[in-house]
Amino acid sequence: MSAVEARRAGAEKLIVVPYSRVSPAAVATNMILILLGSFFLLPMLWMVFASVDSNPDWAIKLPTPTLANFTDVLGRADAISSFRSSLILAGTTTVVTTVLAVLAAYPLSRMHIPFKRAFMLAILFASGLPVSMLIVPVYQMYVYFGWLDSLYTTALFLAASSLPFAIWLMKNFIDAVPAELEQAAAIDGASTARILRELVLPLTLPGIAVTAIYTFINAWGAFIIPFVLTYSPDNQPGPVEIYNFMGSHGLFKFGDLAVFSLLFSVPVIVLYLFMSRYFSGAFNFGGAVK
């Protein structure tokens, strides 16, 4: 092969591979991400490994596999009862918050209400307030009314604290339904009740699901409110129970603790996956107040 031919071959090669996915920048990007990803993965990996390890400690290590931790936890009455408490607490909060938020968001989105703008600002403002800071006056009130140590009254306060954001979220979802659909239905002769039932509810179902799941996830993980407002062992939801276990080192095995937290985390992860396909819209905060 002559020198000219070789150069031509080289040139052809350059032409054949003009664009490569493997640029140094791309390699760096993916490497940095994998490093960052392991920073996020390692702590949770401990929980997963420890849960199936017959002899876990604080460090991540490959487990000596066993299901004993799972059978242990599932056999514990306190663990089961804390799941029940969490379910009642988060379920009640979610139902109350979602129903009230949908009801309130519709008129805020569609009807003429005096001082609506001021009201929406107050709602937005309230959702920014550190609600857990209201715990002292609420505690006082609950003492006064005799509402302490009930999962349902505790759920009411959780609902009140999550309601402003839920209303705001729900209003954005209803705003996104074109008003012309409702106008068309009104001209078609539909009553407000029918419009709500057959148009607004079905069309905002994804929004209602997002609002409900968001509320549920928050209530499921709520700690300080049930921590202060309930005291009998039967009424302790998961987070409070886990906290108590963490505080009693010797008495509670690492493996059981890992299993318990893992089981307690699964529902919210599943719910999040279910919700995530609808969720991206919730992060566009532009145009928060219309």
Added chain:
Amino acid sequence: MAVAAGLGPRLDRERFQWSSLAMLAPALALLGVLFIFPVLYSGYLGFTDLALVGSRSRDYQFTGLDNVTRMLSDYVFIKSSWLTIIFVVGSAIVGQTVLGMALAILLRNALVSVRAVIGSIVIVAWVLPEITVALVWYAFSQAGGTLSILLGHTDTNFLVAVPMLIVSLANLWRNVAFSMLVFSAGLRNLPTEVLEAAEVEGASAWRRYRMVVLPLLKPTIVTNLLLVTILNLSEFTLIYAMTQGGPGIETMTLPLYVYQEAFVFHQLGYGTAISLVLVLIGALFSLLFVRASRSQV
């Protein structure tokens, strides 16, 4: 209006529909009793000497600015305020915003598989209940825990050695997904033509981000800053479950101090006064958020 002159009253004034009040009423009732009333009530309790137990629990009095004076000379309160600032600025404002934006930008340019896996891991960390995060980070930072092995100091309990750093890292670990999602949405909404124009003009990647992306993302950045500040200001569970404010008072941020004064030392009045300070700061940031979200419409 010239046209309107002499035509009598307007026929199209908006009418109030009672059905709207009926739909709003349940939410208003719940918020009134368990949100607005407690806010107002705490505005009163914060100026009393109410106690959880003892004679002051029934027989408490309005004490004017006593609680404020006490705060100003309270060493723990001042230390606690500093810790709160360090926590919010370090973990939320700097850490969460910078790492969140970095993740959003990197993920946008990453391989699809890397994006899917890493993005999911970061989001799972956010979705996990706070108490679980507290537990795994507690385990992570103990002597003999994964962190100590990685750093080669297996006998160091990092939660005792550098407690504020560890809780800040744990908080960052948990919350960064929020900022990442906000920035991803912001990046998605950028007009692609602008970026393409910059690329055609031959601007380097770094220059494109600095000169084009960052200015366009400014409203998103402002919104993110205010939201993470508000959310982190009242952070209680994670720190409390990991350290209870200790060792000593090394991680006693204001929310923990409120809890301690009110429910451990039984000083409900003083505790409320401190929480009012927090509410005020939160309110200030909420107002900023409202203003910022209005100006960017």
Added chain:
Amino acid sequence: MLSEVRFEGVHKIFGTETAVEDLNLRVNAGEFLVLVGPSGCGKTTTLRMLAGLERPSYGRILIGDKLVNNVSPRFRDVAMVFQSYALYPHMNVYDNLAFGMRARGAAGSVIAQRVKETAEVLGLAQLMKRRPSELSGGQRQRVALGRALIRQPQVFLMDEPLSNLDAGLRVQMRAELSRLHERFRVTTLYVTHDQVEAMTMGDRIAVMNSGRLQQVDAPETLYDNPANIFVAGFIGSPRMNFVRGSLTTTRGVAAVEFLGVTTPLSSRAKLTAEAADGAVTVGLRPEDLMWRRAAPPESTLTLSAEVDVVEPMGHEAYVTAVCAGETVTSRFPPRSGVRTRDRIELALNPARLHLFDARSGNTILQRPVAGGAELPRSVGEARVDESEEGRSERQREPHTRSAQSRAEEIS
């Protein structure tokens, strides 16, 4: 059931903007009235007030003899086709069509029967199980129409129903709408910014501008006797040429001087009371301003001009030329061979002049009623003004008064 619709002194004010000002308009029972005007002229607001989606600030709206100002849309017995169609996205075609009848509590068997009939009229029978997202633009349009038709309302309201269709489909649907109106004869108020739709579909056309009604007339009348410069310029494509002129009356004979020529006014035309000697605006339709070599003998006036731009359209060409310092557009036969900077002679029939008061813009020359022997039957070409959607594309569609026959030719 045929009902007329009346607007009596209706105003609509939004904030400080007057969207509709002192509107007095009557839509006769069974009539197809097209409300046309540029974007923001108040035509859609007018339609929405009739639907009950907006309440008038002042004045009265009547359907039949019933004052409906405060009647909610639900009880007005009108049907509306929205520009966006507003189909219920979570319901299939059948449920979209049936929604209104269900809302009014019709029996299931009656609904099924009506849906079937309506679907057959519109050719939707095969699509009943589809959702709107699974339909083409034209099919969605038909469903929207069907949803209005099925109700047999007193009044049809249509808000730019064809504006989202592509050009070919639009021509077809135009004919179909005219056919449906022939068949059912329901009082119809049709809003559009497209003068072709207005000219081809309307029994009468109401032209609006800046919230004010400019003129209501049959299409030919509107074209031949526009009430003012706005209507004259809005209807017809290419646009009417407006040039400066001056009116003089000597011994009872009025003459107008423009583009360097003077001509006495036709004895068959009458000057209005507003007419006065002095400056006037002369309006010349491009088709009345012909190439001397192609002009009929009635075109007695000859103007000399220099060609600026030639736009060939295929079957004809638009020639923009400068004549006595004014730029005018003229319609030429195709392949005339005329090129830029050529000197040409234009011919004009003095009976075809339009005169407007220079200040008020009102017409001051009442010409013979349309249908006269010397009037050409074909209204000619019209330019589709797409400005409302901000589209830059320009389409020119051939049409005649009989949209139906034209549509058949096309298909």
